[in-house]
Amino acid sequence: MPADAPPTVAAARDFSNVPRQPGAAKPDPILVADGVVRRFGGLTAVDVAHLEIQRGSITALIGPNGAGKTTFFNLLTGFDRPDAGNWQFNGQPLAGVAPHLVARRGMVRTFQLTKALSRLTVLDNMRLGATGQRGERFWPGLIPAVWRDQERLITERAEELLVRFKLDAKRGDFAGSLSGGQRKLLEMARALMVGPEMVMLDEPMAGVNPALTQSLLGHVKGLRDDGMTVLFVEHDMDMVRDISDWVVVMGQGRVIAEGTPDEVMADERVIDAYLGAHHDGAAATGDAPEVAEAAVDGEPAETGPADVDGAPRSAPTAEDPAGERRSEGEAKA
Amino acid sequence: MDWNTIFSVTVESLINPTTIVYALAAIGLNVHFGYTGLLNFGQSAFLGVAAYGLAMSVATYGLPFFVGILVGLAGAVVLALLLGVPTLRLRADYLAIVTIAAAEIVRLLFRSVSLSKWTGGSDGLQRFSDDFYSRNPFTTGVNLWLFSFDRRELWVMVVGWTLVLIASLVVFLAMRSPWGRVIKAIREDEDAVRSLGKNVFSYKMQSLVLGGVLGSLGGFVFALSRAAVQPDTFGTEFTFYMYAIVILGGAARVLGPILGAALFWVLLNFINALLPAMISDGLIPRWVMDANQAGAVGYILVGAILILLLIFRPQGILGDKREVMLDAR
Numbered sequence: 001m002p003a004d005a006p007p008t009v010a011a012a013r014d015f016s017n018v019p020r021q022p023g024a025a026k027p028d029p030i031l032v033a034d035g036v037v038r039r040f041g042g043l044t045a046v047d048v049a050h051l052e053i054q055r056g057s058i059t060a061l062i063g064p065n066g067a068g069k070t071t072f073f074n075l076l077t078g079f080d081r082p083d084a085g086n087w088q089f090n091g092q093p094l095a096g097v098a099p100h101l102v103a104r105r106g107m108v109r110t111f112q113l114t115k116a117l118s119r120l121t122v123l124d125n126m127r128l129g130a131t132g133q134r135g136e137r138f139w140p141g142l143i144p145a146v147w148r149d150q151e152r153l154i155t156e157r158a159e160e161l162l163v164r165f166k167l168d169a170k171r172g173d174f175a176g177s178l179s180g181g182q183r184k185l186l187e188m189a190r191a192l193m194v195g196p197e198m199v200m201l202d203e204p205m206a207g208v209n210p211a212l213t214q215s216l217l218g219h220v221k222g223l224r225d226d227g228m229t230v231l232f233v234e235h236d237m238d239m240v241r242d243i244s245d246w247v248v249v250m251g252q253g254r255v256i257a258e259g260t261p262d263e264v265m266a267d268e269r270v271i272d273a274y275l276g277a278h279h280d281g282a283a284a285t286g287d288a289p290e291v292a293e294a295a296v297d298g299e300p301a302e303t304g305p306a307d308v309d310g311a312p313r314s315a316p317t318a319e320d321p322a323g324e325r326r327s328e329g330e331a332k333a
Numbered sequence: 334m335d336w337n338t339i340f341s342v343t344v345e346s347l348i349n350p351t352t353i354v355y356a357l358a359a360i361g362l363n364v365h366f367g368y369t370g371l372l373n374f375g376q377s378a379f380l381g382v383a384a385y386g387l388a389m390s391v392a393t394y395g396l397p398f399f400v401g402i403l404v405g406l407a408g409a410v411v412l413a414l415l416l417g418v419p420t421l422r423l424r425a426d427y428l429a430i431v432t433i434a435a436a437e438i439v440r441l442l443f444r445s446v447s448l449s450k451w452t453g454g455s456d457g458l459q460r461f462s463d464d465f466y467s468r469n470p471f472t473t474g475v476n477l478w479l480f481s482f483d484r485r486e487l488w489v490m491v492v493g494w495t496l497v498l499i500a501s502l503v504v505f506l507a508m509r510s511p512w513g514r515v516i517k518a519i520r521e522d523e524d525a526v527r528s529l530g531k532n533v534f535s536y537k538m539q540s541l542v543l544g545g546v547l548g549s550l551g552g553f554v555f556a557l558s559r560a561a562v563q564p565d566t567f568g569t570e571f572t573f574y575m576y577a578i579v580i581l582g583g584a585a586r587v588l589g590p591i592l593g594a595a596l597f598w599v600l601l602n603f604i605n606a607l608l609p610a611m612i613s614d615g616l617i618p619r620w621v622m623d624a625n626q627a628g629a630v631g632y633i634l635v636g637a638i639l640i641l642l643l644i645f646r647p648q649g650i651l652g653d654k655r656e657v658m659l660d661a662r
Contacts, residue, residue, distance in 0.1 A: 079524065103530035115525035117518045118659045128518050129529045133511045136531070138539055141510030142503070151511065176659035187525075194530055 012056030013245045020263060022255040023050035030055035030198055030229045031076070031107075036085030038071055038253075045071045046082070047253040053198075058220065058230040060240045060261070063250035064274050069233045070112055072250065073202055077109045078102040090197070104131060106197035112206060112233070114183040118176025122167055125175050125186055126158035127151070129193025158193060165189040165219060181212035188219060199223055201232035205239055217243050237265065249273065334614050339606040341479045346598040350486060350558035353493035354380075354551045355597065358571075359578040359590030360500045361548030366576070367584035368508060369540040370520030372425050375416065375432030376575050378439040379545040381567035382408040383552030385443055385452065388562040391461035393451050398464035402553065409549035412439075413542040421537045433569060444564035457563035465557050489558045496554065497591060500547045505587045507543070516540055517585070577639055583649030585656075592650055600638060604631040 018024050029052035038046040046068040053059050061069050074080035076087060078099035086095040089107055097105070117125050133154070134140050135147025162168040165185045170178060175186060184204055191199055201220065208216060221243055223230050234240050240247060241261045249257040249264050251273035257264050264270050346352055358380055365373040386405030390396040396404070416435055420428045442448060444455045452458065466485060474483040482490065507513050515536050518526045523533045556562045574597070582593025608627035611617045622630055642649075648657040 077528070079527070098532075099524075099527040100530050100532050103528055108530075109528050111524070111528070115522045115528075117521035117525060119521055119656050120514070120518060124514055124518075127511070128514055128526070128531075131530050135511035136515055138507065138512050138543070141512030142506045144506075144510070147511055174655060174659055177655075190529065 012054060015054070015246055015260060020259040022258055024052070024258050026052040026054040028055045029053055031087065031089050031231070033076070033087035034085060036072070036075055036087060037083045038075055038080065039083050044253050046075060048072060048085070048255055051248065051255055053229065053231055054246060055229050056224065056227060057245040058224050058232070058243055060244035060247045061231060061233045061250060062235070062240055062247060067250040067273070068253040069250050070202055073109065073200055073233060077107060077200060103194055106195070107200065108191040108194045108196035109200035110187045110191055110202055110204065112202040114180065114187050114207070116175035116178060116183040116186055118174060120175055121172055122162065122175050122178070122186060123155070123158060123171045125190050126162060126193055127154050129190045130154040130157070131194055161189045161192055166215070179209070181208040181216070184208055184216060185212070185219070196228060198229040198231065201230065203233050203235065205234060205236050213239070241265070334610045339603070339610060341481065342606045343599055343603040344479045345482070346602040347595050348490060348494070350489045350493060350554060352594050352598045353490065353497060354555040354558070355575060355578055356497050356591045356594035357500060357551030357554060358548045359575045359582070359594055360497070360504060361544040361546070361551070362575045363579050363584060363590050364504060364540055364544035364547060367579055367586070367589070368513070368520060369516050369537060370425065371537060371540060372429035373432045373541070373544070374429050374569070374572055375436030376548050377567045377569065377571035378432070378436035379409050379412060379548040380552030380555060380571070381439050381443065381564070382412050383549030384556035384562045387553055387556055388458040388461045389451060391464070392458045401461065405549055405553060406546060409545045410542055413545040414538070417538045417541045421534055421541070436567070436569065436572065440564050440567050443567070452564070455564060457561055459561045462557050462560040486558070489554065493554045496550045500550060501587055501591065503547070508587070580649055581639065581642060583651035586649070586651040589649060589651045596650070601631060601635050604634050
């Protein structure tokens with residue numbers, strides 16, 4: 001145990017006893033998903049048999065384009081409805097709960113395409129995040145005396161967070177005038193105003209200029225150090241390696257591997273998922289079907305709980321892996 | 334040319350009952366469109382339901398005047414719920430389609446032959462405003478400089494401007510509150526607001542009801558100032574004028590609709606008074622236009638002026654240029 005980290009944080013980051021396999025059980029999961037399926041027409045975009053997210057850790061969700069990462073995010077946070085499945089957050093069932101109620105229960109998300117509220121000031125963006133505001137009901141809102149004190153406390157908290165995220169100089173500016181990276185920071189800070197237990201970041205590094213990357217990484221680690229659980233979708237492998245305690249890899253809607261960053265990046269199945277089964281040049285020699293079969297054969301033993309829902313799986317075939325990726329890409333678009 | 338009459342007509346339309354009606358309607362529409370971003374293209378229906386609620390209660394069923402007002406207000410709330418429940422969960426453009434259709438349905442119901450026993454059909458209803466005018470404290474009209482109004486107009490204007498003041502105050506108080514912050518945030522991005530734990534559907538519904546009720550006040554003033562209701566006065570062009578007024582004055586500004594309504598009618602009435610006078614004086618040759626065509630040309634000119642305004646001042650008279658520039662990014 002590193003001497004500088006508080007014991008609880010260090011314990012949350014200890015994955016040494018967690019099996020390296022899809023759907024692995026965690027010592028203290030905050031989020032447990034079972035049999036989550038989302039279909040778009042004939043395409044199964046998400047088919048997650050079992051997934052647990054460790055409390056107090058930073059978990060990365062990676063996978064090639066069209067793997068269903070963002071769709072899975074949307075399902076978990078109530079922004080999309082699954083065709084099947086259920087999941088618990090802090091032991092409470094969360095499937096079918098409206099997105100705003102998901103947020104109130106402590107699971108707050110950000111978006112791939114940053115949603116700064118352009119024509120509101122930075123400070124108003126922040127204040128909006130606070131929950132339980134008396135003045136947010138219509139009639140009490142008409143009487144400033146009812147909400148003025150609470151508003152002052154909210155503003156103080158917002159100002160503190162703005163200082164932490166180095167946005168305090170922009171407090172009076174319209175959020176629409178911020179740069180891409182500043183918007184990402186604002187969105188993250190605004191999510192914290194809700195007081196979440198778990199923060200879901202959808203591609204926090206997308207469109208951020210490199211100068212801000214380190215600062216953003218520091219802020220994500222800061223969330224964990226404050227006791228929050230972080231689940232994030234990301235393409236940037238350097239970032240994933242840098243900050244995540246645990247990595248979940250999705251491919252074609254399913255969880256195909258789990259492990260520490262270095263382990264999953266060396267994992268044959270992960271490389272296959274990113275580069276396709278022919279990446280070793282097998283297709284050129286005419287051995288493609290055998291390679292694909294080998295990859296599929298390896299799976300049932302390792303996925304374990306994946307067979308619980310009994311859904312027939314369409315194994316990726318060497319004949320048309322490109323076709324499947326193409327159609328998933330369309331579904332995502 | 335009788336400049337006195339032209340100026341008198343023009344200046345009176347700064348404050349006359351028509352301006353009040355459009356100001357109230359636009360204050361309501363500003364809550365929908367300017368603050369919440371709801372594309373309500375059926376605001377005329379809110380005025381129509383309120384006007385007919387009052388007129389039918391009193392003229393058809395013989396109920397007291399204030400009961401008629403309550404029926405009109407309740408009608409506006411019910412209409413907001415009917416429009417909102419099926420459409421507010423959908424994308425913004427669906428609301429536009431549904432509201433424009435609903436406004437036409439409301440108008441056609443009022444003028445339908447089979448309901449004319451209650452609504453008066455295409456002739457509408459009269460004789461529901463006696464109770465209102467019997468409370469008139471003014472014994473004579475006023476004739477001051479360019480302004481001349483009779484005692485009935487004076488009474489409508491006092492009540493009307495009081496309502497404009499109250500409506501503006503409510504909008505001012507609501508929009509500077511945390512409630513208003515949520516409303517404006519919904520205009521920017523609903524999903525972001527949802528992700529922060531706010532019930533977006535409920536807020537949009539509250540906005541639809543508030544704007545509808547504020548607009549319905551315009552419906553009462555409209556009905557009372559004419560002492561009559563007719564279905565075809567609540568057509569779609571009514572709503573389009575309101576949009577012109579909201580954009581002219583500056584969307585999402587408390588005083589924008591009032592300034593917009595005054596400017597719109599000053600402009601329209603000035604041109605509509607000027608052109609026929611110029612034609613009769615021979616200043617405009619007959620081959621350019623005759624007196625019958627002047628009205629249509631007036632609308633064309635007002636339209637051209639609005640287009641110029643949108644080019645050179647897209648934020649409207651009271652709007653904030655910085656806000657509009659954000660959209661251009």
